[in-house]
Amino acid sequence: xxxxxxxxNGYPARLEERxxxxxxxxxxxxxxxxxxxxxxxxxxxxxxxxxxxxxxNYGRSVHATEETIETEAVFHxxxxxxxxxxxxxxxxxxxxxxxxxxxxxxxxVEDKDVFYYTPQEVIDIAKRHEIDVISWTYNDPVVWHxxxxxxxxxxxxxxxxNLYKSAFFISERAIEELxxxxxxxxxxxxxxxxxxxxxxTKGWLEPVLxxxxxxxxAGKHVxxxxxxxxxxxxxxxxxxxxxxxxLDRLGxxxxxxxxxxxPDYKMTNTIRTPVERLEAARRVGLDMGLRHxxxxxxxxxxxxxxxxxxxxxxxITRYGLNxxxxxxxxxxxxxKCGADANIRRVPGGGRRPAxxxxxxxxxxxxxxxxxxxGDVRALHVQVRNDSSQPQEVYHRRTxxxxxxxxxxxxNLQPGESYRFIAAKSEVDERGVAVAVPPSCTSSxxxxxxxxxxxxxxxxxxxxxxxxxPLPLFEARx
Ligand code: SF4
Numbered sequence: 001x002x003x004x005x006x007x008x009n010g011y012p013a014r015l016e017e018r019x020x021x022x023x024x025x026x027x028x029x030x031x032x033x034x035x036x037x038x039x040x041x042x043x044x045x046x047x048x049x050x051x052x053x054x055x056x057n058y059g060r061s062v063h064a065t066e067e068t069i070e071t072e073a074v075f076h077x078x079x080x081x082x083x084x085x086x087x088x089x090x091x092x093x094x095x096x097x098x099x100x101x102x103x104x105x106x107x108x109v110e111d112k113d114v115f116y117y118t119p120q121e122v123i124d125i126a127k128r129h130e131i132d133v134i135s136w137t138y139n140d141p142v143v144w145h146x147x148x149x150x151x152x153x154x155x156x157x158x159x160x161x162n163l164y165k166s167a168f169f170i171s172e173r174a175i176e177e178l179x180x181x182x183x184x185x186x187x188x189x190x191x192x193x194x195x196x197x198x199x200x201t202k203g204w205l206e207p208v209l210x211x212x213x214x215x216x217x218a219g220k221h222v223x224x225x226x227x228x229x230x231x232x233x234x235x236x237x238x239x240x241x242x243x244x245x246x247l248d249r250l251g252x253x254x255x256x257x258x259x260x261x262x263p264d265y266k267m268t269n270t271i272r273t274p275v276e277r278l279e280a281a282r283r284v285g286l287d288m289g290l291r292h293x294x295x296x297x298x299x300x301x302x303x304x305x306x307x308x309x310x311x312x313x314x315x316i317t318r319y320g321l322n323x324x325x326x327x328x329x330x331x332x333x334x335x336k337c338g339a340d341a342n343i344r345r346v347p348g349g350g351r352r353p354a355x356x357x358x359x360x361x362x363x364x365x366x367x368x369x370x371x372x373x374g375d376v377r378a379l380h381v382q383v384r385n386d387s388s389q390p391q392e393v394y395h396r397r398t399x400x401x402x403x404x405x406x407x408x409x410x411n412l413q414p415g416e417s418y419r420f421i422a423a424k425s426e427v428d429e430r431g432v433a434v435a436v437p438p439s440c441t442s443s444x445x446x447x448x449x450x451x452x453x454x455x456x457x458x459x460x461x462x463x464x465x466x467x468x469p470l471p472l473f474e475a476r477x
Contacts, residue, residue, distance in 0.1 A: 010054025022051030045090030087138025259296035
């Protein structure tokens with residue numbers, strides 16, 4: 001039996017239209033759901049309570065998680081920056097292959113996976129951990145619009161950048177409310193085929209394209225990505241159509257990502273996207289005149305690096321979710337030829353956590369290691385300080401042979417729960433090691449591809465007691 005305590009209290013919703021007989025219409029997404037008293041909209045997180053439209057997921061979130069900006073298919077905004085990812089519950093779409101269906105489809109959400117935050121608490125987490133970017137992500141941020149706009153406004157006042165990662169099936173009026181507070185839009189355009197949208201996503205195409213153009217014209221930093229679904233959309237026609245849209249309605253400088261798919265939700269009877277199809281799609285985009293075309297969820301390829309479109313200089317190298325800036329100025333231009341690289345920098349951004357070479361010898365730690373295997377090359381580590389004193393948690397990557405990295409330090413306040421990603425960052429890397437004081441509770445969660453939020457929570461036990469199993473997909477072809 002799935003509890004629904006998180007749905008008990010409604011929060012006054014924006015973009016409401018009141019109709020006769022206590023009926024309301026929601027103007028947040030293009031569905032414009034007409035909702036009778038006691039019922040909810042398609043997304044199941046906006047409802048009619050006594051003739052008024054309410055949000056049922058205000059401040060109701062999956063666990064706040066520290067990741068890197070590359071997780072969000074954002075390659076041209078402070079590469080390597082740490083972000084605080086905030087995801088919630090519900091979605092205005094229902095894609096057959098959703099990677100986050102346990103949180104995006106509200107009927108599957110369990111109370112144990114729901115965490116409660118106020119806007120100020122989100123800001124406090126980011127500041128405490130010296131994170132300069134908040135990312136509104138995972139299921140889809142559209143459906144907790146009130147919490148996003150209010151928190152993003154507070155973040156902006158605090159000097160924090162806001163990133164919006166979305167399928168962008170959203171109304172023009174709602175976008176107008178986002179534009180003053182959101183700095184970066186990473187937009188997932190599933191296809192340029194209207195039939196595909198209707199059949200696979202249960203939405204429709206035109207508002208997505210119009211909305212993407214709307215934020216681009218507003219001067220926002222925009223990157224677009226397309227999930228290349230095996231035998232469905234992983235072809236050169238998709239690449240051509242996306243390229244045409246970017247060139248005709250945005251600009252050649254807009255980074256464009258072709259993302260590898262893994263079987264999930266209702267589409268499990270298939271395989272991962274063959275990498276050579278992705279490489280072919282990338283070549284189509286480059287040949288059409290796009291300046292920056294990348295592959296996503298793909299390792300061991302130069303197609304995730306950034307080169308100057310003008311002189312060919314290697315500007316940024318990437319491995320997985322990690323980036324290293326080689327030849328980009330603080331102004332976002334090529335360090336060799338001076339051409340505009342369309343790379344925006346966070347003022348004073350790119351802060352990294354403190355590191356130490358050795359664990360302190362003054363107290364004990366429980367240490368656990370996890371070795372990367374198959375396609376599992378990232379973990380979420382969740383830790384909670386159960387003591388009344390501040391505590392330090394340590395983590396580092398392990399390598400083949402004797403080489404060892406320094407330990408990164410995570411500071412936890414008394415009672416604080418924190419979650420962060422550890423992702424494979426080098427070819428010869430073996431896995432990750434985590435060291436926690438005995439007074440902390442912790443768990444590991446395997447992450448399968450970027451922007452995936454594993455839902456198994458850590459509420460008891462040791463590091464090895466809560467590893468979320470995921471199928472090991474082998475790429476063919
Ligand atoms: S957000 Fe979209 S799906 Fe949800 S109630 Fe409003 S119009 Fe309907």
